[in-house]
Amino acid sequence: MPGFYRYTDRTDRARADALDEADPLREFRLRFLPFPGPDADALIYLDGNSLGRPPISALDAVTELIAADWAAGVGSWGAGSRSGRPAWIELPTVVGDLLGATLLGADAGQVLISDSTTVNLYKLAAAALDARPDRRVIVTEAANFPTDRYVLEGLAAARGLRVEYVGSDISFRPDVALVCLSHVDYRSSAIADMAGITQAAHDAGALVLWDLCHSVGSVPIELDAAGVDLAVGCTYKYLDGGPGAPAFLYVARELQASLRQPIWGWFGQLDQFAMGPHYHPVPAIDRFATGTPNIVGITLVEAGVTLLAEAGVDRLRAKGVALTSYLVDLYDDWLAPLGFELASPRDPASRGSHVSLRHSSAYQMCRGLIERNVVPDYREPDLIRLGVSALTTSFVDVHEAMRRLRALTATGEYLDIETVRTRVV
C-alpha cells in the first residue's frame, strides 16, 4: 500500500519500495534464473524488450524434453512420451493456440509457432500480395523495424511493386495491396491504432499484416476483435522464449483456405507422411508451416507463454503502465532538466512497455550505464531505450537505473567515454 509509506517527493527511493511492495506480480521475479556472476545482485536489466529473461521452468522443460522425449527417440513426434504432453507434431499449433488464447485475442486454429519473424513476414506478405495481384503498392512506415522493411523491399523488387511509407495519415488508396505495420514502434514505443488502421486498410480493399514483436506479452492484443488479417511476432522479447526462439504467425480463419504462402514444405502438406508426388496444402493454419518445427525452441516458448498467461494480460499491462509511468516521472524530475528529451508518448494509453529518451550523447550514456551495471539499449543515432518487463522489472530497478543515469549525466562523467561503436543488439 503506497499510502502507508512516507516519502517527501516522487523521486524518493521509498516510493519505489512502496510500489514494489504493492505489486501483485512481485513474486514472479523469483521464477526466473538469476544473473550469473559476482555482480548479479547489482545488475539492473532494462532490456527485457530485446531479450527476455530465462524462466526457471524453461530450464526444467528443456531438460525434460531432451532427457525424456528426445531420448525416447523418433516416436515422440507421434505420441507424447510423458503423461499430459502433446506429441511433438502438435506442438506448433498447441503452443500457438495457447499464445492466441492468452495474449493475442485469437480463437484456436489461427496461430502457429514457426520459423523466424523474418521468414513468417515473408510468407504472409507474399501470400497477401498473391491475393491482390492487380495492386501495385505495399504500405509500411519508414520507421518500421529493419527486417520488416527489408522483407517488403525484397518482395517489391521481385514483383515490380512499390513500397510507400505512411505517416500519420492512414487513408489508403485503392492500389494498395498490403499494409504492414508494427503494433508498437520499436523506437518510440507508440502503440498503433490496430483496429482503426485495419478498418481503413479493409475500406481500401487491402490486406493488413501486423508485426507484434514489440507488443506481445506487454500490451493487450485483440486480433479477432480488430478484424486483423495477418500477424507475426517474435517470442524472445516479452515472451521470454530465449535467443532466436521460433516466432509465431496468425492468419484469420476465413482467409486460410484462400491464401497460399510461397515456401512449399512437407510440414504444410496434407497427408504429409504419404509423401505424395505433388503439394496440396492443409486447409488450416498448418499450411503456413514449412520445414520440421524446432521442438526444443517451441518448448521454451511454451514455458515463457505459460508464465505470462499465469500472470494474465491485464496485470501485465497494468504493471507495464505503472513502471513506464514511474520512469517518466523520474525523467521529468531528474533528466529533463539535464537536457534529455522524452521520445515516447507521455500518455500511457499510447505507450508500450519501453521508454526512449533522446540525448545527443546517448551512445556514451549507454556505455556508461553498462559500466555501472545497468543494461539499457541504444538505438541510432541518439536514443536510450529502457525496456521494462512486467514479470522481471521492479520499481526499484527503474529508480536505481534512472538515479545512475542522472549521476552519469550530472557529473559529466559520460563525456570521457569513447564514442567508438561496438555492437549492442
Place this chain on the structure above:
Amino acid sequence: MPGFYRYTDRTDRARADALDEADPLREFRLRFLPFPGPDADALIYLDGNSLGRPPISALDAVTELIAADWAAGVGSWGAGSRSGRPAWIELPTVVGDLLGATLLGADAGQVLISDSTTVNLYKLAAAALDARPDRRVIVTEAANFPTDRYVLEGLAAARGLRVEYVGSDISFRPDVALVCLSHVDYRSSAIADMAGITQAAHDAGALVLWDLCHSVGSVPIELDAAGVDLAVGCTYKYLDGGPGAPAFLYVARELQASLRQPIWGWFGQLDQFAMGPHYHPVPAIDRFATGTPNIVGITLVEAGVTLLAEAGVDRLRAKGVALTSYLVDLYDDWLAPLGFELASPRDPASRGSHVSLRHSSAYQMCRGLIERNVVPDYREPDLIRLGVSALTTSFVDVHEAMRRLRALTATGEYLDIETVRTRVV
C-alpha cells in the same frame, strides 16, 4: 579381434559380439543419454537416420547456455559471456565452419547454420533460378524427399518454370537452370555421384544444389573438391542436433557475391545495427541468413557436430559400412528366404548408412518390431528402413533387430497386426 571368437556361421550372435569388441568407436555410445523408462536396455533404435540420439554434452551445453549466457542477458549476442565461447552473433558461421571443415569438405566461410532445410532449399533454389533467368527447367528426381520436390514445385509454379524428373541419365539439356538432388536417397540409400553429376550440370551451364540430409555425418562429402555450387542439409539425423534443430546451407565462395536469396532479413544486412533504410546484403555467406538465429538450436548442433568430428569421418564411414554390410549378411541368410527383397545397393561403396528391405507387409512388420522394442522406420508403401548410426548403433543391435524381424516373419505373427495407419515420422 573377430578371429579369436568362434562362431559356426555368420548369423551367430558371437560374431556380433566380436565385431562390437573390435569396434574402435564402441565407447562413444556411452556419451549419449540412455533411453528412458524400464524397457530402456531392451530397446534397439534403428532410426538414428531420422532422429539422432541426444549427446550428454548437448544437455550440458544447453544448460550452460541458458543458465550462464541467456541469464547474462542481451550482451551475450555481442560477446561470449564464458571463457572461450564465441559471441552468439558469430555462432551460425562458427558452427558452420566447424561442420564444413570436419564433415563437408568445405573451407571456412561457406557454411551457415540457418533456418530449416526447407527454407534453405527455397532460398538457394530461388537464388540459383534468379542467376539463370533465361532457362526454364528445374531437374530433380521423382524419388527425391518430399519437401525438396514441393519447394521446387512451388518455385516453378511461381515463375512459370517446369520441373523435370531425371532417371539414371545425367546428361542435362541447355535449358536446365538448376539440378537439385539428394546425395543419399532417403528410401533406397543409394549414394549419388556428386562430382560426376555436378560436372554434368556445369557442362550444361546449370547450377547444382545438393540435399545432404541423408548423408551428412555418415558418408564422406567433399563439396569444395567436387565443385559443388550449393548444398543444404538437416542436423537432426546423423548430426544428433535434436528434433527440428536448425539446418545448414553451403554456398561456394565464388558464387556468394553474385547470388541473392529472396528473403531479405536483417541478419543478412551489411552493417546490421545501423538499421539503415535499404537492404544491402553482406558480401559473404551471411547474406543467406534471414532472421534472428536460433542460438539454443545452434548450440545443440554444435554439441552433435563436435562429437562426430571427434570420431572422424573416416571412422564414421568405416563403421557405417561395417554395420550395413553385417545387416545385409543377415538379410541374405535370414530374410531373403522369407520373401524380403533388398531395396538398397548391395555394394557398400554405393550405399549410405541405412538399408531398406521391401516386403508387402512392411507396415505390419514395422508395427510388430516396435511392439518388440525395435524402432525401425516405415516408408510407403512397402519399405522397412533400418538406419544405423556409427556412434550409437552396435553390431549386437543389428543382430538382435534382425533376429526379432525374422522371428516375427517366420512365425507369421505379423499377420495379426492391424494395417490401419498411424503416423510414423
